[in-house]
Amino acid sequence: MNSTTVSSISTHVGQEVELKGWCYNFRSSGKIFFLQFRDGSGRVQVVYSKGDLSEEQWEALQSLRLESSVIVTGLVKEDSRSPSGFELEGRGVNIVQIADEGYPIGKKEHGPDFLLDNRHLWLRSESQWAVQRVRDQIITSTYNYFHENGFVKFDTPILTPTSCEGTTELFEMDYFADEQGGPMGKGVPESVHTSTGQKAYLAQSGQLYLEAGIMSLGKAFDFGPVFRAEKSKTRRHLTEFWMMDAEAAYVEHEENMQIQEALIIRIVKDVLEKCAYELKVLERDTEPLSKVQAPFPRLTHAQAIAKLRELGSDIGDKDDLGADDETILTKEFDRPIFIEKYPAEVKAFYMKRDPNNPELALNNDLLAPEGYGEIIGGSQREDNYETLMQRIREHNLDPEPFQWYVDLRRYGSVPHSGFGYGLERIVGWVCGLHHVRETIPFPRLINRITP
């Protein structure tokens, strides 16, 4: 007997196999019992005939409840009516555990709060299973793309001593503030043990640290959780989400956008090829995804503003684009679009200015089509020491905590650029989901850190 998985049964047609997993549904019709089986790798129906089983095994089947764990044996048969293309002619069943009565998640519609309260179980539904598999593919494609292109993974820190970008949406904590830990940081004598201690902040991006990394490694990326104390409840925001930052030395604005374009094309191509079943489960229309081809249309910020006004918006010349603006714009195009060269004054201090117009930043956002909006933000970085120091002052930031960062401009400064993507937004777009909360196993929202 071959112990195998649903994903491999195509290689066992005509053979008897053993599968270990769960019964996600069943129905009985007299002397036939249909067991809907899943094992994490896929789903298949097992059809038992009473005559093929011992009395004891037939009785065992009758005792099944939803989500019971079972080991099934059966003969693999091709079945064109089945979504998997196969069916098992049941030969035996070994019940590992009969689930408690009243599995909370049924066929009826549940509200989002109920599903989030039961997230640990809801993850078993086929749609959530499919989302996590697509997420895994997007992660894998990202690693593969960067490694094939000479980037090195460089793990930037989460615990940071300052708000690097002067934002207010930081989570703050005491770092060894108590009696034993003592004080932190340079210049604080070891003898001072106060309860105020040192504050630490959870990183919102690894970019600044990644800039140090590329001065050693040339090209680098990080990929990990970041944190924003977002007080707005929107379908695009989580307080904890996964971000990938990439950075490269001697790469300027134009090439930076080319890297972003190639990465996104690679991700979508891989998902279409390798997650066709998952996209079908999610009822994702793959037509828009198949149009994700180079070149992505490009608009300057000024052109985007003009276009939005044509479409009836009253957006101002120097306004950043809001979520609604992005949604409207992306619906005008059939593929992701770059919006580049925003007014520098609404953008971060580290962005390099356009040499042709110092009012503009050499930056870009990348907006996903079908109304999804921003998935990437990137820019060339200011590489001149004096200019960068001036920007820090202009943004009313304390220069002291940035000393290490500006050091990168004192010792071997090079033109360099980078970008960051929000994993959950890409998963949401590729899977065609309405809310990012479905894209991450255990979403953290302003009103939720459970289960």
Added chain:
Amino acid sequence: MNSTTVSSISTHVGQEVELKGWCYNFRSSGKIFFLQFRDGSGRVQVVYSKGDLSEEQWEALQSLRLESSVIVTGLVKEDSRSPSGFELEGRGVNIVQIADEGYPIGKKEHGPDFLLDNRHLWLRSESQWAVQRVRDQIITSTYNYFHENGFVKFDTPILTPTSCEGTTELFEMDYFADEQGGPMGKGVPESVHTSTGQKAYLAQSGQLYLEAGIMSLGKAFDFGPVFRAEKSKTRRHLTEFWMMDAEAAYVEHEENMQIQEALIIRIVKDVLEKCAYELKVLERDTEPLSKVQAPFPRLTHAQAIAKLRELGSDIGDKDDLGADDETILTKEFDRPIFIEKYPAEVKAFYMKRDPNNPELALNNDLLAPEGYGEIIGGSQREDNYETLMQRIREHNLDPEPFQWYVDLRRYGSVPHSGFGYGLERIVGWVCGLHHVRETIPFPRLINRITP
């Protein structure tokens, strides 16, 4: 002219190429100028003869300082004396930025605090560059191993509502405790806005969440930063470090150890093959690494205690192994060793007991050789609802926050096992480093969260 990288120059022998990077050292000898060049992908010497350059370019070379950024052009020549096997006959140089005088890191020995204060620059040294490249390879091998074996990446949360294992080494923070955020959690009315708010804790492991993941995906792994408010300063501890957890349904203790063994063998094999240059830079003796082959020796905890006593230790029957014990034990073997079946009472509540001796846990540690000690901890998990609830009570844990976790035993419980590795410890061992602080780009220690 080919713009290329040091890692690719072997394909350009006899051609003129352009390389973009940094000058990490130089010396002048009359009419010859030796420029030691690095570009993140590797290092090569560029040899300039005064006669080959314009007056202006020759003068520019004289103005170079350590760590200046330069674009060099030259003819690629094989050179058996060079570590890279190649040399560039310099044709031109374009100085991007002359570094400030007094680059802090020189040839002299610096103390660890000085190097950590200048971590953003120290990362450029060849040894630190090599460590980060090996780290990247270990990460890549881990992803590849798991994906080739049917595991899905499943990102477990960092912000968690409780101390899952009742440990005291947790970092705690307020989660929207202020006036705008409002209260959190089920059962707290929206109208209550107090300053006490909800506490969140930074995760120490994703294991419990991963157990929910495998009930959907069958096999899953996570890989991200975790946090321990370790008050001990040792060479094996960081407050922020990267952990990989793997978990699989229908996998029991024995198979769990086989997976660990195969993973570690794969990692070491890949590093030996793909990072030979980096290991040479680190002066790592590869002989011990080449012995990392199956099967790894196995000792029960009782056998390990007996062995330690033979070696002169006064360790007690039920003591957990300390770092010194691990160091002593690993020196007795030429490859990683499993220590299995610890006394259950000194281990976590979720570990399944040995059916042959319920005093023992079905767990294992994996100790790296050469004195490195624990790199993996794993166990089969308790899958019986009643037994698990009893363990929670025995460990004096509040059962309420574990409701979702024990639900996994109520609905389709299966035998399952998993393990976690500490990335920094594996990097430290494979690279042959004394202290884990060199294994991560920006180490966080009890007295350091900068730069």
